[in-house]
Amino acid sequence: xxxxxxxxxxxxxxxxxxxxxxxxxxxxxxxxxxxxxxxxxxxxxxxxxxxxxxxxxxxxxxxxxxxxxxxxxxxxxxxxxxxxxxxxxxxxxxxxxxxxxxxxxxxxxxxxxxxxxxxxxxxxxxxxxxxxxxxxxxxxxxxxxxxxxxxxxxxxxxxxxxxxxxxxxxxxxxxxxxxxxxxxxxxxxxxxxxxxxxxxxxxxxxxxxxxxxxxxxxxxxxxxxxxxxxxxxxxxxxxxxxxxxxxxxxxxxxxxxxxxxxxxxxxxxxxxxxxxx
Numbered sequence: 001x002x003x004x005x006x007x008x009x010x011x012x013x014x015x016x017x018x019x020x021x022x023x024x025x026x027x028x029x030x031x032x033x034x035x036x037x038x039x040x041x042x043x044x045x046x047x048x049x050x051x052x053x054x055x056x057x058x059x060x061x062x063x064x065x066x067x068x069x070x071x072x073x074x075x076x077x078x079x080x081x082x083x084x085x086x087x088x089x090x091x092x093x094x095x096x097x098x099x100x101x102x103x104x105x106x107x108x109x110x111x112x113x114x115x116x117x118x119x120x121x122x123x124x125x126x127x128x129x130x131x132x133x134x135x136x137x138x139x140x141x142x143x144x145x146x147x148x149x150x151x152x153x154x155x156x157x158x159x160x161x162x163x164x165x166x167x168x169x170x171x172x173x174x175x176x177x178x179x180x181x182x183x184x185x186x187x188x189x190x191x192x193x194x195x196x197x198x199x200x201x202x203x204x205x206x207x208x209x210x211x212x213x214x215x216x217x218x219x220x221x222x223x224x225x226x227x228x229x230x231x232x233x234x235x236x237x238x239x240x241x242x243x244x245x246x247x248x249x250x251x252x253x254x255x256x257x258x259x260x261x262x263x264x265x266x267x268x269x270x271x272x273x274x275x276x277x
Contacts, residue, residue: 013238033144071112191271220237
């Protein structure tokens with residue numbers, strides 16, 4: 001399949017997941033994960049909804065989570081946010097935060113919903129998705145690895161006293177090193193980069209459905225690789241419903257600015273590839 005056609009045919013909108021609309025508004029990371037599976041020819045027979053729910057259920061939490069259930073989507077609840085604290089979790093505060101969040105994200109949504117607190121007995125903290133934060137890089141990496149893909153998380157955090165590295169999760173404390181690794185990965189064949197970018201750095205036309213409430217929205221997740229010409233990035237943006245609109249191409253410098261501009265003290269991307277058959 002021609003590469004450009006492959007991108008178009010596998011574009012996944014976060015608004016095509018068959019989930020309640022307030023949840024889909026937060027699902028750019030999930031849609032990007034599903035696009036990655038489709039691109040590499042994995043889980044072809046599963047629906048977007050099945051893959052999305054399967055990914056959410058792969059999460060592991062050692063802390064209480066406030067979840068939401070929708071009357072028009074029975075049998076399933078969705079994580080809204082994780083309660084803060086170390087041992088004495090403030091459930092009331094977490095519930096109030098969740099209620100305020102849902103007030104924004106459910107605007108214009110007709111169905112009723114209810115909040116509850118769910119406690120887990122997991123021994124390992126491996127978050128996958130919460131509506132407040134979106135998808136977690138560790139959750140995406142774990143989920144894609146479980147489906148036969150290879151991943152490395154690259155994370156940038158300013159101010160770390162020492163850069164900690166291992167083979168599957170590389171943490172960098174200098175922005176220029178982080179950018180250098182990204183540019184290197186862009187040149188890697190058979191590799192996609194699930195990238196957390198600053199949403200406001202992109203000019204979104206009316207055909208894109210992005211949340212613009214900056215109390216909650218700062219970053220957006222897209223899937224990128226080297227473009228068709230030198231110094232270009234091609235990326236799949238899940239904020240677009242139509243594949244013709246959702247496959248974009250941009251100057252590498254502009255894309256890097258959205259990935260790691262001077263206002264961001266941290267950032268991350270996940271390099272994903274598949275063994276050649």
